[in-house]
Amino acid sequence: MVNGYSPKSLQQALLIRSKEAVIPYAGGTDLMVQNKKGAVYLFLNKIDELRQITDDGEYIRIGAAVTFTEGLKSDLIPQIMKEAVSRIAAPAIRNAGTFGGNLGNASDKADSVLIEVAMGAKVRLLSVGRERIMPVEEFFIKRGNTALADDEIIAEILLPKDKCSAPFYYKKVGGRNALAISRVALAGVYEIKDGVIASFSAAAIAGGGVFQRYPEIEAGFIGKTADEIKANKSEYLKAYSEKLTFARGRVSAEYRKTVIMNLIGDYIDTL
């Protein structure tokens, strides 16, 4: 037995959210497995306003209830996101799972969130009479914990357009080829202008409850040519090796560290 509200409009949804202790429900692929006792859900998956993918000139805006399958079919979604989303779970789950749910679920292994962090995406949060827009990196505090207020819902994810067509690196390592949670993953986007790196990001899933991204190391890539970076590859690797943390987990820290360092090396090689 599942109890909940099925509002027809965003306004209705926000009103219910402001008054009742409800769990926002987009695709349900995690919530229905958790099957929390006594839970009351706010079903957002039928609300049209949350199911659009739009281009406002500055951002590609992905509605929270857009499913992964819909994202894969859209011309607006950048390739790096498609590569990550296409490796989430299996087709049946991608048909139900959503971008908003992946973020709201607050997993440090969420494949679409890694891309958002790497792209410097923002999240748009709504409550009755209020809107907040903040970087996804700030919104995701740590595993199981986000900045979502009790009266808010995730409305949209905003991907900066200038990063959408930029060259990128993405590699996911799971335990098998389908229905696999990322053990290690690395995603990054970069831009080259006038022969030098104009922007650079590298975000990692490597366990420990967070997505790891180090702007101070990234800053060291700016203004360099790809050849200069490759010539100093060991310096960059050393910097990452000192910064990255690997909490204990089911998959050994030795494994995660070796693999993420190999992937960062590979990323540098592809610049």
Add this chain to the structure above:
Amino acid sequence: MREICRSIKKKDHDPKIEGRSRYLADYNLTDSGREILCGKLLRSQYARARVKGVELPDMPDGYIYVDASDIPGDNNVNIVLDDTPVFARETVEYIGEPIGMIVGPDEKEVSRLISETKVDYEALEPMTDLRKADKAFFNYEFGHGDVEKAFAEADRVFEEEFTTGYQEQAYLEVQGMMAEPEDDGKMYVHGSLQCPYYVHGALARAMGTGPDGVHIYQDVTGGGFGGKEDYPSILGCQVAVAAKKANAPVRCYFDRREDMEFTPKRHPSLCRYKMAVKDGRVTAVDCDVIFDAGAYSTLSAVVLQRGIIAAPGIYDIPNVHVTGRALKTNTVPCGAYRGFGAPQTFFAVEMMMSHIAQALGEDILEFKAKHYVKQGDKTSTNGLYHFPVPIPAMVDEVDELSDLRRKHKEYSKPQSGRYRRGIGLSTYFHGAGFTGSGERDIIKAVAKLHKYPDGTVEVLASNSDIGQGVRTTFPKIVAHELNIPLEKVYYDHPDTARVPDSGPTVASRSLMTVGELLRRAAIKLRNIWVEGEEQEVEEHYKEPDFMIPFYLDRFEGDAYPTYAWGVNAIEVEVDTYTGVTNILGAYASFDVGTPVDYNIVMGQMEGGFLQGIGYASIEKMDYDKNGKIWNRSFTDYLIPTAVDVPELKVTLHVEEYPDGPYGAKGAGELPLVGAAPAFVAAVEQALGGAEKHPLHSAPFNAEDVISELNKEVK
């Protein structure tokens, strides 16, 4: 192929596809209309402890607690040694061991009562290290020739150690049993199970009723793979004791985590091999095989027997010495799983032969080939390979499927890029049917056919359809011999009150042994057929005349009447950055004799092969020093999906067995047995071969690849 091989629609196809099949969890009421109570097990939190007392919370009306003191018969489950208690004795011997059961109408309330029950333990030191374990449930030794002399005269002697891990059956339907006290005082027990008469024997003992006081029915069963060979006997006794005390039907079925953590799995193994080589040939093998039995002996005796008999592989080695022990650890008892001890020793011997070939600078395929046994050679137990050994032809077939020989040469050249390739070969057998003289001395199978006046014929046997299709293939054989339409012959799920004991559903025996009894029964019925009359015929097992009697005390004679043969080649590409091994192709030729239904057999072959690939690669499960298993969900224990082995090609090689129906031999287990050595040998080749990276363990997953590569750096 013969007419009988033609594929037909399975008898259980429609009810399963349409969702009409009733599994144990689907019962709302019993068939007699009674309410069903829910039973949940109170389990030990310790791997070894004295249970000083159990303090129950306030029990609401209608809720009762059941433990060893409620057992009407005696507190031993009949399996092999009968050392497994129904409910714990004074001590608990593994985490999860059932101490008692709480029974009542509401499942949530039962769960609450279990969680609020306090057990007073006096913790004892558990044994959770197989290398230190010293209590042997079983200790076997056999051999022939003069091993000492062969080692003394050897040009070279090789010694290596191999380990394999747990494997979880991962059947679709978890374990579950139900017991219903009947008006006439009998206890009716049914559920998801493979061996109705095993459960029957266990119940008769635990309930103290003798064989007439109980009867057992197999519900629709969502897979077994060996996991439901012994365990339903234990759970069946527990629910029956509870139902007796409650005087009401009691059902207990597990959730997935409970099933994965606390029910039997494949035995982890530790095998030490020593081989002597003289003039380029292996002249002696001396091996010590250790299986981790867990806390009670359950089926370990027979699993170990099959494992050690296969220990020298399919190689003609004149001097053989084998020791085997099943050691006790304070962990969940291991049991049966498709392959039954053979995957462990075939992994060891196949890797060993491949390592020796590499050390001698010989081609692995050719080195193995010059040692293959052939028809008329002696087996490891001084029996005979009575029938042709088709391995060389099957290697050619696999070569044709996979381009094995060319690729094997190509991939043995030095590789240095990020992605490196390898291809591994395994060649092996699976002894068809029970080990030794069990079929003749213990099982003594009986099967019947009952013809009704309207001309329909019912098969009466005790073998369970657990997905392998005996509800289809048994009637197919009978209809074929009687020359009547298949619709006129049916085989219902067995109830021991109605069917004779045709033996358990194990050891790849059902079709070969019971199918042959039914074929002969059908001929008998055909010869006495009278239209419109009710008639019944019966057949009893007879050991084939050619068999050399087997003596278990000295492991002498024909351990099996015949063998199913397997050749596997697995081709991989290892990503040295991530350790991930991509399976480019998995190829096999299997000889299971005549496939009595082509699609059913191919389903078995492909499914079993994939299960073996899981065992070889990603299916990792282990316990910690406290005896606790952590990988107890499908999130942490991964099994392969279809996209992990997209290129899986299987061909059948048919070497007909004259004493099986239409030439059929044992089929079910064979496809799993050889995947691990083929896969690991492929990874080893990709990493640069045994000189650089000799591999000795299965499963071998991405983490293992990375830690192996990290040795190069250090």
